[in-house]
Amino acid sequence: MSTIKAIGRLGAVIVLIAVFFALAGAVGLREPWAALLFLFQWSMMEEMKLDRLPRSVLGAATGVAIASLPAWLTPSIGAGAGLAVMLMAVLVAVFLLIRGMAGVVINPATMAFLTVATIPHITQAARPVDLFLGIVAGVIYFGGLAAIPAALAKRRAGVSEGAAP
Incomplete structure (x- = not known):
C-alpha cells in the first residue's frame, strides 16, 4: 500500500473512531473501550471478516462472562467461592482452547476479553453489564460499517449478473 493511501x-479510521466516541457519549455508553477492544480483536485476529463476526462476538461475551463470575456470585456464595468458580472456569476455558474445542465460544477473543476484564481497576470500576453494552456497541457500529462494503459488492455482483453479456 502506498504512503498516500495509508x-x-x-x-478515515480517525474519523470513524471519533464518530463512534461521539455517539457513545451521546447515548451514555460507560465502557466504550470494550468496543475498541472488540474492533482490535476482530480486525487483527479475524481480519474483519463478516463470517468470523459471530465467533468474535461469542468469544468476547464468554471472556467477559467468565471474568464477571465473582461479581455475579459473591452475593450468593461469597467472594472467595466466587473467585474459585471463576478460576475453575478459566482452567476449563484454557483447556478447551489448548484442545481446539468449542472454538466458536473459546477462542482468542475469549482470552483477550478475559485478560482485560480481570484487570483489577476494571473489576473494581466497571459493571459487567456496561462491558457487554460496550461490546454490543462495537458490534453494531464497526460490524455495521464492515457490512456496508460487503452489501454493496454483493449488490454490484447481482447487477452485473443481470446485465446482458
Missing part, C-alpha cells in the same frame, strides 16, 4: 486510510 494516510488516507488512517484519516
Whole structure:
C-alpha cells in the first residue's frame, strides 16, 4: 500500500473512531473501550471478516462472562467461592482452547476479553453489564460499517449478473 493511501486510510479510521466516541457519549455508553477492544480483536485476529463476526462476538461475551463470575456470585456464595468458580472456569476455558474445542465460544477473543476484564481497576470500576453494552456497541457500529462494503459488492455482483453479456 502506498504512503498516500495509508494516510488516507488512517484519516478515515480517525474519523470513524471519533464518530463512534461521539455517539457513545451521546447515548451514555460507560465502557466504550470494550468496543475498541472488540474492533482490535476482530480486525487483527479475524481480519474483519463478516463470517468470523459471530465467533468474535461469542468469544468476547464468554471472556467477559467468565471474568464477571465473582461479581455475579459473591452475593450468593461469597467472594472467595466466587473467585474459585471463576478460576475453575478459566482452567476449563484454557483447556478447551489448548484442545481446539468449542472454538466458536473459546477462542482468542475469549482470552483477550478475559485478560482485560480481570484487570483489577476494571473489576473494581466497571459493571459487567456496561462491558457487554460496550461490546454490543462495537458490534453494531464497526460490524455495521464492515457490512456496508460487503452489501454493496454483493449488490454490484447481482447487477452485473443481470446485465446482458
